[in-house]
Amino acid sequence: xxxxxxxxxxxxxxxxxxxxxxxxxxxxxxxxxxxxxxxxxxxxxxxxxxxxxxxxxxxxx
Numbered sequence: 001x002x003x004x005x006x007x008x009x010x011x012x013x014x015x016x017x018x019x020x021x022x023x024x025x026x027x028x029x030x031x032x033x034x035x036x037x038x039x040x041x042x043x044x045x046x047x048x049x050x051x052x053x054x055x056x057x058x059x060x061x
Contacts, residue, residue, distance in 0.1 A: 016056035020049040 027045020031038035 012056065016052055019052045019056075023048045023052065 023045050024042075027041045027043075027048075028038070030036065030045075031041030034041070
């Protein structure tokens with residue numbers, strides 16, 4: 001039987017981890033280059049990353 005998805009293809013969890021990383025990086029960069037305090041921008045980015053993790057893993061089951 002031929003596998004429909006090659007083993008090298010990214011999985012759903014890879015996309016969730018990528019989205020978390022992008023969220024955290026954007027929060028850090030946004031806090032550095034804008035008038036928003038770094039702690040506030042990082043906090044919002046952490047909340048978004050947490051929601052991505054929860055929704056990404058909960059919707060899989």
